[in-house]
Amino acid sequence: MRKWLGRLRNAIRPGRLDRDLERELRFHVMERIEELQDAGMNAEAAARLARKQFGNYAAQVERTRDMDIADGLDATLRNVRLSLRGLARSPAFSITVVLTLALGIGANSAVFSAINSVLLRPLPFPASDRIASIAQIQAKTPQPNIAPARIEDWNRMNHTFQAISGYYTQDDSEFSGELPEKLTHALVAPRFLEVWGIAPQLGRDFNPQEEHFGGPNAILISDGYWRRRFGARPDAVGKTLRLGQVAYTIIGVMPASMAFVQRNVDLWSVSAPDFPYARSRDLTWFLGIGRLKAGVTLAQANADLGTVQADLGRQFPKPDAEIRASIEPLKQQTVGGVRESLWVVFGSVTLLLLIACTNIAALLLSRAAGRQH
């Protein structure tokens, strides 16, 4: 191996080898001149004779160097040429082998890139492993949705979350343009952006007044809607949108990476938890999300929220006594059942690749056997 590296270096940087060789050969000639002078020859004649004996200087350098390089690289080149010729001699065989391998490797890398982007890479939020999805479990209803009042209670009483928020989406008609447009509108609990750990790319987050009932109607728009409707102009902030009877002021534009809750959400506005209608503990509409404090484990958070909910159960026996909270990592919730199926698919395409390899091995063996006859 080192031998081979040396040759490669010689071929790539023949200059170094030339210089080394020249130094070496020059030394040789000088020694010879000295010897001749010691034998009584004058300097000029000695130099002439030494050079003559030594032969063509450049040719010597070249000969030695070429031998060094040619030996190794020519053998490699010869091998490559030989194998190419072998491939060309039986094109059907070569094409079969190449296609079989290409299909096997192609399927494998396609599935792996899916696994990489879905399972291995984190969600596009800061410290996304701390984002958890929170569900409410109630024996009577299968729905995981949470009452706004309960989200506020959980957020106030827990010790393990930096913030807890919630959201739901609905379709709304927007009337401020020439024609009405149907938009997907996410209604969110306070602290929504704090949970994701992001800030609007333009404008600002909701302020406290806007998170309360009776406050100004403020709305955040998506990057996609900003480009589509406002041509990505910065003066979109401050404009007014009309959703049904209500006018909202645009306060900011979400970053393009905000592909959650759903990919196609156009608008976000606050659904105030102190809205009278929202105070009932029986009406549930938010899907819960929370950001864990740094260093808190899921088990700790679960236990903590369990204690909080038990307190609420004593305080509001109906309905909170029968309600439990359940937390799982957002990543797991998003990926969900896809995880298993992706690994299964990956396993099967890996088997496919193995089968392709054994097939080729068998092909090669049968060809070798055929050659012996």
Added chain:
Amino acid sequence: MVTKKNDILQGTLMLLILKTLAGQKRMHGYSITAHIHAVSDHLLRVEEGSLYPALHRMEQAGWVRAEWGMTEKNREARFYSLTPLGRKQLAEEEQSWVRLTSGVGKVLRYA
């Protein structure tokens, strides 16, 4: 130089170089030719044109190690020394040389 030109076979040259280096700690190319010339009673003269390619080939093969150093006259020269692998090679080549010469000798005597 008065010595008659005496070509050395390529394989034999390597044997001579290996043997020469085996007796010394390290030698440069010029002293190798001088040594062979002197020890062979001026019968053998190593051509520079074969010496350096042979040395480099032996270096690639791992039989000799080369390094830059200073001569007693404070001149920069490339010094060669035998590696353990080269020592093994020398033993093998000596054996095969003995076999070859005794074989050739027998043929010459009896043919």
